Structures are given as structure tokens and as C-alpha cells.
Amino acid sequence: MKRIVILGAGESGAGAAVLAKVKGFETFVSDMSAIKDKYKSLLDSHAIAWEEGHHTEELILNADEVIKSPGIPNEAPIVLKLKEQGTPIISEIEFAGRYTDAKMICITGSNGKTTTTSLIYHIFKSANLNVGLAGNIGKSLALQVAEDHHDYYIIELSSFQLDNMYNFRANIAVLMNITPDHLDRYNHCMQNYVDAKFRITQNQTPEDAFIFWNDDPIIKHELAKHGLKAHLYPFAAVKEEGAIAYVEDHEVKITEPLAFNMEQEELALTGQHNLYNSLAAGISANLAGITNENIRKALSDFKGVEHRLEKVARVRGIDFINDSKATNVNSCWYALQSMTTKTVLIIGGKDKGNDYTEIEDLVREKCSALVYLGLHNEKLHEFFDRFGLPVADVNTGMQDAVEAAYKLAKKGETVLLSPCCASFDLFTSYEDRGEQFKKYVTEL
Known part of the structure; x- marks a missing residue:
């Protein structure tokens, strides 16, 4: 029986452990910190062995594969030892993606990703689609794959989660922007951070979509380097060359894949940064075939995100x-x-x-x-x-x-x-x- 070890027992790690157990793997969870009671109960209910406050090396280094929670640095001593002996280390999202054929709408960026993710989920949910919310917000993707069935998952992805994703495929990938962030985790090298963000496009095919801000200088510079296969859907604040979504004469317009329009003043979210969030969400919903009527309604009645303005x-x-x-x-x-x-x-x-x-x-x-x-x-x-x-x-x-x-x-x-x-x-x-x-x- 293949042995899977999960490092970190928060939302991501506990969910990954449940999925591993459900799929028949020998499963062990180790967390250097104290594990919250709700996650202990979840692990215990599935008869999953766990430890807290330390890492027992002989119980970890014998793993066939390790699922690392995104908050654990790549330079953590136990991670370095695993790498040295060649043990594969993946993310919870990578692991969960192996066991579902749901459509994946994935959102990243230095800013705006939580609002955009929440807004896309709101549109899909309002249209009565069978949709789950996962990643940095919502329930663990792995736990949902283990216990529920959804046709779509709306997933907010941090650069840390993307770091340990290899074969996972986003059917719709959204990249809001790239500005300096988390450089302490990337050897203070901006290119390392940029490369992590662009991992959201890896494994995309011509059937997939890549939505991005047309005026982001870093994204523009990187596009040519990555030889993307997905269909490109750039958005901008105003009508300009290349952009398929923008505002013109106080009206939000999307030209592909289906024509969409609504008055800008009807958007629930105000400010230029929220215009970008609304455009990215509108394109995502448009691509999923949600009706213009449902998109307009959801864009106009969204309540916003806690802790964001x-x-x-x-x-x-x-x-x-x-x-x-x-x-x-x-x-x-x-x-x-x-x-x-x-x-x-x-x-x-x-x-x-x-x-x-x-x-x-x-x-x-x-x-x-x-x-x-x-x-x-x-x-x-x-x-x-x-x-x-x-x-x-x-x-x-x-x-x-x-x-x-x-x-x-x-x-x-x-x-x-x-x-x-x-x-x-x-x-x-x-x-x-x-x-x-x-x-x-x-x-x-």
C-alpha cells in the first residue's frame, strides 16, 4: 500500500488526509504546531494517524509521496531532507485534481484574487450551477472531492500553492496582476515569484481559457516567453487593442465568446480595482455559458468580501x-x-x-x-x-x-x-x- 504523509493539518492538510484515506492510501499527518480541535476530530473520524508539535522523521521520510501545506516554507528542515532523498512533494490542489473531472476555474494574482474568486462563485451559484469554492477560501478542495461532487470548482490559488502543482490543469485560468509580494519566500527574486504565478497556465490546452489584465507590464512581458496554448481573453479599463472586455461610454462590454453588456453604475463593486475584478468574473461566467441576465444580476447584487475595503x-x-x-x-x-x-x-x-x-x-x-x-x-x-x-x-x-x-x-x-x-x-x-x-x- 502506498504511504502518503501530509505536512500541516490545517484546512488544506486535513482535507488532503481525508481524501488520501478514502482512496485507500496508508495516511499519516504531521504538524509542527498544535492542531485545531475541529481538524483532530476530522482526522480521528477517519482513523487517520497524526502528530502535533513535532515531526517524527522515521514516520515521514518513509513516505512514497508527501502533500505539503502551502504555509510550510520550502526551506523547512524536514522538507529539505525529503527533497534530498527524492521524495515527491505536491500540493493539496495537485492531489485533489487527480480524483475529479470537474471543470476548474482557477484565480491568482498579487491582488484582487479573493474578491474575484468570491464574485465568480457568486455568479455560478446564483445561476444554480453545482459549484464548489476552494483553495485559499472555502472548504478544502480535497475534502470536497472526497465527500461531495461538484461540476465546477472556483479555486483561489496563491503562489505557494502553485509552487507544488505539476500536472493539475485549469480549464479557465485567471491572472489578475503581478506586483512584488512574498519576495522573502522567493529569495528576494521577482522572477521566481513571476514564474510561480504563471504556473497557473501550465498544462492548458487550446480548449482552455487564459483571462488576464491587458495592461499589466509584467504579464505582457511574460506572455511571449511561455508559448501559451490556451485561448487568450485580455481585459482592460477602456477599449484598447487586444482587450475583449472593457468599459466604453459608461457601459461594461464583453465581446468574446458571447456579446455581453451592462451599465457600469449597476456593478455592485466600485473603484477601478473592482472593475477589473468584475470584468474577469464576467468573462469567466460568459465562458461557462451562464446567461447574460444571470451575469448582470449577480454582478449587481454581490455583497463584497470581508476584510477587503x-x-x-x-x-x-x-x-x-x-x-x-x-x-x-x-x-x-x-x-x-x-x-x-x-x-x-x-x-x-x-x-x-x-x-x-x-x-x-x-x-x-x-x-x-x-x-x-x-x-x-x-x-x-x-x-x-x-x-x-x-x-x-x-x-x-x-x-x-x-x-x-x-x-x-x-x-x-x-x-x-x-x-x-x-x-x-x-x-x-x-x-x-x-x-x-x-x-x-x-x-x-
Whole structure:
């Protein structure tokens, strides 16, 4: 019996373990951290052996194949030992893809992928298609393949997940944009990160579709290098050469594969970044044969994504917006661009090799004050202090950051949490960071 070892027992790892067990493999799960109770219960209910708090090498190095959770670095000691002895290491998505013939709509990009993924899922679900949501959001793809049957899966893919995908095929691949992110995981080499993102197109055939932002300079540069076989569906903000989806005379238009149009003002999501998200989602739904009527309705009644430019409250004339999902500089750029009032920006966290030059002009134009929120704010002081804006330095937690921002903000201004950084210095996740922000705002 083939032995499969799963490293990491979160949503991805626990789901992969269940699928491995269901398919008859000898299955073992190992996690260096504590395993959440709900995942322990799931593993126990399938009689899957597991360990937490350490890796027992003799129980791991004898694996025929290893499924690695995306959060585990490639340089982790146990991963290096597995690589040294030639043990295949794959992702949960790669593994799950072997056991389903469902159509795969896969979305990646440095920014916008969660909103776009959620929006595509909303359109498919609203059209009463049998669809699952997976990847970075939703239930584990592997668990769904093991327990449910869907005709379509809408999958958000991070670069980390794409790293360990080899034979998986996306029927529709969506690449929103590529800007510097996670460079600490890619030897601070931008090309390594770009190559990871373009893995979403590997194994595509002429029957498949590749949807992308036509004006992204990195994507444009890379297209010729990759010799893509899929049919190309570029989108842009305005009508231009090559683009098959765009806005013209305040009307959203898609020209391929079927003609589609709707008034831009009817889109539920506002702002230029959300226009791109809506265009990519509209093309995906169009390709799946969903009617124009259903696409229009779903694009106009979508409620948005938690922790992404989420309006929290207005307190004594000051608006508070939770953009905790902005874990890189480009995402913060989009948030600042959408601000219509002077803004107190809460920024900081675990720096991933950030270059803040991209938001320099917007900070000078839009911001009335800055709150640095992190254990190590030296880089923020070095870059932003010279702007001459009022600054509060907070390394104690979200409650103090919210109170500091509230004191700095004037009536009619906005407090924006858009950190540019990962959350892991003071919080367990960007969701935890956003939830704490909302909690303390409502207590003001």
C-alpha cells in the first residue's frame, strides 16, 4: 500500500488526509504546531494517524509521496531532507485534481484574487450551477472531492500553492496582476515569484481559457516567453487593442465568446480595482455559458468580501474601513486610491521585503496621519517619517492602534487599516487582525 504523509493539518492538510484515506492510501499527518480541535476530530473520524508539535522523521521520510501545506516554507528542515532523498512533494490542489473531472476555474494574482474568486462563485451559484469554492477560501478542495461532487470548482490559488502543482490543469485560468509580494519566500527574486504565478497556465490546452489584465507590464512581458496554448481573453479599463472586455461610454462590454453588456453604475463593486475584478468574473461566467441576465444580476447584487475595503462604522463623523487583507504594498495602493477623504492610515506588520515607493505619492496626497502597527516599525519610520505627517508608533496591539488613529483623525476623515504587511507579528492571521480592528472600533 502506498504511504502518503501530509505536512500541516490545517484546512488544506486535513482535507488532503481525508481524501488520501478514502482512496485507500496508508495516511499519516504531521504538524509542527498544535492542531485545531475541529481538524483532530476530522482526522480521528477517519482513523487517520497524526502528530502535533513535532515531526517524527522515521514516520515521514518513509513516505512514497508527501502533500505539503502551502504555509510550510520550502526551506523547512524536514522538507529539505525529503527533497534530498527524492521524495515527491505536491500540493493539496495537485492531489485533489487527480480524483475529479470537474471543470476548474482557477484565480491568482498579487491582488484582487479573493474578491474575484468570491464574485465568480457568486455568479455560478446564483445561476444554480453545482459549484464548489476552494483553495485559499472555502472548504478544502480535497475534502470536497472526497465527500461531495461538484461540476465546477472556483479555486483561489496563491503562489505557494502553485509552487507544488505539476500536472493539475485549469480549464479557465485567471491572472489578475503581478506586483512584488512574498519576495522573502522567493529569495528576494521577482522572477521566481513571476514564474510561480504563471504556473497557473501550465498544462492548458487550446480548449482552455487564459483571462488576464491587458495592461499589466509584467504579464505582457511574460506572455511571449511561455508559448501559451490556451485561448487568450485580455481585459482592460477602456477599449484598447487586444482587450475583449472593457468599459466604453459608461457601459461594461464583453465581446468574446458571447456579446455581453451592462451599465457600469449597476456593478455592485466600485473603484477601478473592482472593475477589473468584475470584468474577469464576467468573462469567466460568459465562458461557462451562464446567461447574460444571470451575469448582470449577480454582478449587481454581490455583497463584497470581508476584510477587503469593508466599511465598519462611522464614529463621531469619522469613517473606519477594514482592509486587513491588504498584505502587500500594491493592495494598499488600490485602497488609498479609492479614498475620497483625508485618511489616517494604519500600516505595518511582518514585512515581506516591501518597497513602499509605490504608495509614496498617494500617502502624501491622501493621508493626514500614520499609525505604525507592528513589533518592528523601524523600516516604516525610515521611509515615512520624512513626509512630516503626524505619526503614532504602536507595538502593543490593535486596541491601542485604533485609539491612536481615532485621536489623530478629524471629523469628516477616514481611518483605513491597510497594512501592506503580513499579520504574523501580532496576530494569527489577517482575519484575526481585521476582526480585532472591527471589535475595537465598535467599542469606541
